[in-house]
Amino acid sequence: MATIGMKELAKQLNLSTATISKALRDSYDISEETKQRVFKLAKKLNYIPNAHASSLRGKKSKTLAMVIPEVADSYFAQSINGVEAIAQAAGFHVLVYLTHEQYEKEKSILKELLNGRVDGVLISVTSQSKDVSHINELRHAGIPVVFFDRVFENIGNGEVTTDDFNAAYLLTQHLISEHCKNIAFLSFSNSLSINTLRLNGYKTALQDHGLKVEKKNLLACLDREDENKVLIKKHLLRKNRPDGIIASVEKLITPLYLACQETKLAIPKDIKVAAFSNLANAAILAPPITTVTQPAFEMGKTAASLLIKALKGTAMDTDEQKIILPSKLEIRQSSSRTFS
Amino acid sequence: MATIGMKELAKQLNLSTATISKALRDSYDISEETKQRVFKLAKKLNYIPNAHASSLRGKKSKTLAMVIPEVADSYFAQSINGVEAIAQAAGFHVLVYLTHEQYEKEKSILKELLNGRVDGVLISVTSQSKDVSHINELRHAGIPVVFFDRVFENIGNGEVTTDDFNAAYLLTQHLISEHCKNIAFLSFSNSLSINTLRLNGYKTALQDHGLKVEKKNLLACLDREDENKVLIKKHLLRKNRPDGIIASVEKLITPLYLACQETKLAIPKDIKVAAFSNLANAAILAPPITTVTQPAFEMGKTAASLLIKALKGTAMDTDEQKIILPSKLEIRQSSSRTFS
DNA sequence: TATATTTACTTAATCGTTTACGTAAAACCA
């Protein structure tokens, strides 16, 4: 009930709280003997320093915010894991905030974070985010911001991404090598860096292989799964329907597969399919799906490390770092003509 | 840079910080006129109250901890969503901690939470957890604890679960109705309430239908996916191999499916399969898998609501609530003899 | 008109730690 603080320790040892504090922090100007007495009693009474008092006085909260669009995406789930691993090791706590892809929510969350609650912010921005003033505001308040995956370029203290252009290029090339001539691309946002990069990789690959980029093959998906299924089905029922299709994000996989099933298109016989995804069960889908897998765990770790490094650094805005980690193309049945 | 605090507002308005504070909190003993002046300036200067100062003084952090074994499980990912929804609406922040199924980590995390950082704790315990002293310690410190899914009974301020016994019973019964006579059960922990309940539901269903519970059909899985695959394969290669199999947790699905593939057992022809899982893509697995799906989002919401209610309540340990939400049996091809 | 009450503030203590600064006693130095 009555939690014991330094005052209690001080009283019992006939010392001042200053001495207690210094002893606990192993200050050089406390005698070894006293330190031991303090440690001992602290342990005995199970003394636990009050986090708010320390944070208030020290202007450090030992807390990071992780602001992400959602958790129900394997990528984000795994990246939380990475962030947590580094944070826990460095003694940091992790506040998780979900924006649900809403820019307004992102803004209001970041605004709240100006109150000293966190030392730094890790963010993967909303598909709706355009303005960057809320990010700048944080940085001006001395709170470093590191982006991961979905970044705004050149305004944070760091960026951790994968080479999305290249991955999309290779994925598209792969489909072409499997004899696809009419490949569709499913986008889920047109304002997002990753979407643009992936789309450009796709376009460039087509052009490099003498294929045309056709507007009708660029399908803008939304946030609702069932709507997307309808959208995709409509696309698959066109004449000149695609013989290959790339889902630029994981959440489009289920509607895409269902759309194929419901339109009686066999994967990969009638249509080859591939996706950007971190699904743990990609290998047991019907059929196993070819994926570009991002090193989500590593990205989380890297982003957290960058942020913590920025927090240690004295300079408020040191060398901004951009780190690009390799993603992995995993070819499976869904895109293979040998299974046709 | 120099963040403005109440002192600055006070100076500019020729008032004391006390007046500022009361005005901002809409105290009755500040004149309407003054309040307006304060509000206006606060907005203009973009005043943001310091969270640590408020927490220190007010002994309330407006923060919850969510302690879970992992995030890479659809159930937990969805439950975070639910918790976050309620927390955000009630102005609470959510710290996420991962125990990675390690009891020691769970203990050390909870110990840290005694420092006032959080007002309350939501927890789904580790598969290794046995002792409950770390939970009691929190409650004695006045920090309410609400369990969800993986609970210790009767020691928290609330428990939110699904009716695991019943769900397992119905699932087993379903397999029996599909003519399974030799059903295996894959466990992943023997100290966990949910595992015991699910196992008992399975056992009771067998007995009620005149089938024997055989030790060899109870398979204790571990935490590593590849090891589990080997374990399951071995089980499938026995003579008298099972003709039905229940995975008690989501993470066993991939190894189970792969094990079936690699032992050339066709699902559902040779073996019927079902699992407890919240996978979003259960319907597009090869084949679509029959699942018991828990209302993860709702459970997160309910648990968070219970906790927040406990925080508002004056009594430190009010009526402990146990809430059981219904899970849903979704029958798909993997367990159906009509697809054999 | 004298007293009581209400209004609208201010003063100062408090939450629990941290730390710049001060200070006695001990140790060292020449």
Place this chain on the structure above:
DNA sequence: TGGTTTTACGTAAACGATTAAGTAAATATA
């Protein structure tokens, strides 16, 4: 031995918001 340095601690002021208690002026009451 007189002075300087070192050792080991204490004092008190932060950090920023909140609030119990106090107060002067305005208003009401009788």
